[in-house]
Amino acid sequence: MSVRILALVGSLRAGSHNRQLAETAVKHAPTGVEITLFEGLAEVPFYNEDIDVEGSVPEAAARLRAAAGQVDGFLLFSPEYNGTIPAVLKNAIDWLSRPYGAGALSGKPVAVVGTAFGQYGGVWAQDEARKSLGIAGASVLEDAKLSIPGSVTRFAETHPSDDTEVVTGLTEVIQQLSQATPSAA
Template sequence: MSVRILALVGSLRAGSHNRQLAETAVKHAPAGVEITLYEGLAEVPFYNEDIDVEGSVPEAAARLRATAGQVDGFLLFSPEYNGTMPAVLKNAIDWLSRPYGAGAISGKPVAVVGTAFGQYGGVWAQDDARKAAGVAGASVLEDVKFSIPGSVTRFADTHPSDDNEVVAGLTEVIQQLSQATPAAA
């Protein structure tokens, strides 16, 4: 049985370098690991307890929760927007954190990686994503990190899947994440 990992990308832009990183993770997942790139975060409404009512949860949020409930772990890809994580990623974490204590992210391992234009590769945003996922109940792999600086220039003419350093770094993160899942035990 494969370890199932759900990739959530914090950028909605079609040409996003973080989306390209997620595509690279899917393409280069080691044997025994299946990574699914989640499509549809743009349709998930902002979290609001008034609409998070059993039997009437918005379809896009219910689909996110159902998909997340079927996986063994999460790989979050976060760019840095104004020094923190994008709202779309935070919103996904919020929906997955409910119901409180029993959300789809609760107790599951989470690793956070990403790329950004700045010299640190979005580490502030990635640290914030780790914090939010941990507060949401995930088992965050605090020491599993991979931040790639200078995305605009580094990936101007090269897709991340053609960058050996990126492939090696992502493969290492995926291996550590998969080993932290109950499915690997």
């Protein structure tokens, strides 16, 4: 049985280096690990308890929850926007944290990685994502990290999947994540 991981990307830009990093994870997933890149975070409305009503949850949010309910763990790819987590990624965490105590994130292992233009590779945003995920009930893998600085120059001519150091680091994170899932036991 394969370990199933859902990848969520915090950048909506077509040429996003974080999306390319997620594509690299899908391409280089170790044997026995299936990574699915969730499409549609841009369509998920901002979380609002008034619209989170059983039987009338917005379709995009329901699709996100359904996809999350089918996996063993999560891999989030976060750029850094003004020193913190992008709104689209925080919104996904909010939707997946409900219903309180029984959301799709509850108890499942999660790793957060990413790349950003700055010299630290988005570590502030990734730390904020880990904090939010932990509060939401996920089992955050604090030691499964990959922050790649200088994305604009590093990936100007090279796709992350062609960068041996990136592929090695990402594969290590995926292995840590897959080993933390109940399916691996």
